[in-house]
Amino acid sequence: MENMKPAPTTTPHPGAILAIILASYFMILLDNSVIFTALPNLQADLQLSTSELSWVQDAYTLVFGGLLLLGARAGDLLGRRRVFVFGLVVFSLASLLIGLAPAGWWAIAGRAVQGIGAAIVAPASLSLLMASFPEGRERTRAVSLYGATAGIGASLGLVIGGALAHWISWRAGFFVNVPIGAAMIALAPRFLPESGRASGRFDVFGALSATLGVGALVFGIINTAEAGWTSPVTVTAVGAGVVLLVVFVVIERKAAQPIMPLRLFASRRRTGAYVARFLYLGAMIGFFFFTTQFMQEVLGFNPLQAGLGFLPMTAVNFAVAMSIPPLVRRMPGSVALLAGILCFGSAAPVSTLATGRESPCRWSSLAPARGLPSRR
Numbered sequence: 001m002e003n004m005k006p007a008p009t010t011t012p013h014p015g016a017i018l019a020i021i022l023a024s025y026f027m028i029l030l031d032n033s034v035i036f037t038a039l040p041n042l043q044a045d046l047q048l049s050t051s052e053l054s055w056v057q058d059a060y061t062l063v064f065g066g067l068l069l070l071g072a073r074a075g076d077l078l079g080r081r082r083v084f085v086f087g088l089v090v091f092s093l094a095s096l097l098i099g100l101a102p103a104g105w106w107a108i109a110g111r112a113v114q115g116i117g118a119a120i121v122a123p124a125s126l127s128l129l130m131a132s133f134p135e136g137r138e139r140t141r142a143v144s145l146y147g148a149t150a151g152i153g154a155s156l157g158l159v160i161g162g163a164l165a166h167w168i169s170w171r172a173g174f175f176v177n178v179p180i181g182a183a184m185i186a187l188a189p190r191f192l193p194e195s196g197r198a199s200g201r202f203d204v205f206g207a208l209s210a211t212l213g214v215g216a217l218v219f220g221i222i223n224t225a226e227a228g229w230t231s232p233v234t235v236t237a238v239g240a241g242v243v244l245l246v247v248f249v250v251i252e253r254k255a256a257q258p259i260m261p262l263r264l265f266a267s268r269r270r271t272g273a274y275v276a277r278f279l280y281l282g283a284m285i286g287f288f289f290f291t292t293q294f295m296q297e298v299l300g301f302n303p304l305q306a307g308l309g310f311l312p313m314t315a316v317n318f319a320v321a322m323s324i325p326p327l328v329r330r331m332p333g334s335v336a337l338l339a340g341i342l343c344f345g346s347a348a349p350v351s352t353l354a355t356g357r358e359s360p361c362r363w364s365s366l367a368p369a370r371g372l373p374s375r376r
Helices: 014-033 036-046 050-078 080-099 104-132 137-167 177-191 204-227 232-254 262-266 268-298 303-309 311-328 333-354 360-369
Strands: none
Touching (some): 014 050, 014 080, 036 303, 050 080, 050 104, 080 177, 232 262, 262 268, 268 333, 303 311
16 A cells, blocks of 8 residues: 655745746647647758658657656656656756757657656646645646646647747757756756655556557558558567557556556546547647648748648637536536537548648649649
8 A cells, every 4th residue: 555645735835836837838738749830841951751750759759658657656656846857857858959969860769758758747747736736726726727738838839839940940949948948947946845755666567568569550550651561560560569568458457556557448438538539639640740741841831831820720729628617517528528529520531631632741742743832
């Protein structure tokens, strides 16, 4: 049984604590979307192939998602403030290295390290917020601002990334994290309270098998663009991914303190929500990745214009997200979930038709033939 010291019940500097947590969380979310509108410039500068370009984003999201639960566990066992500051150091240094990247492999590796830092900071920031504000009005307000930061970070990231890539360089989108991270690293020990430590163990093998399994599957799927499904590399990667994910399930069934308790999937409602969220985020990442290239390679938008082109969607997304909590209090949550799935499912085919049937890998070569400007 775990023993944890009681968390602080008072907040000596609520404004400073909230500002540090929100600024750090904003930096992570900003960096998840700031890269999209800068992708064509980054690809041209580092001479990346289409598959290599996809790994600039995939390396970050796979590591971030795969190690997120392990990062949360680290905060419980080692102290949330200590882990939070360490995550900021990793994230900030990785941002600096990406900005200095002389080659594609360097940028991809830096994005993976950045994902490690984000997987540590994100859960620690929410845990610190919950521990720093007592239950009631103060916590509700803090959590609302935390949720609003997610929408604002995703929206502004597209615009800021496009503006920096257009006016300065794609590298500026990563350099901007360095002073922000340095400021948060300096302020966090002064204002953030340290939490108690729980006794327990890390489910390292569970986290690694999940991350490597999904990574192998994604690598295999991406490799089909150039080598096809029958390629030995593709077959090996997909097979290894399936085996590793089976190993992950076995580990989680036997682990005393699993990183992903399988009992969570016993509820059909919860499982349905997980699947819907998985499909939504997967589709959205693909939508941003391909649409920003379509805007710039085919329609001739510059990076800033491409970022502004996403604002109508992100503004509606943010407004709906803010209006859902009061609506859910008046109706079953499953109704709102189903409505969201139907809206998104009906919009996806329209987006596909709007961008044409051509493969995104061929857009840059098709643009001149259509008389459209191309940035290459």
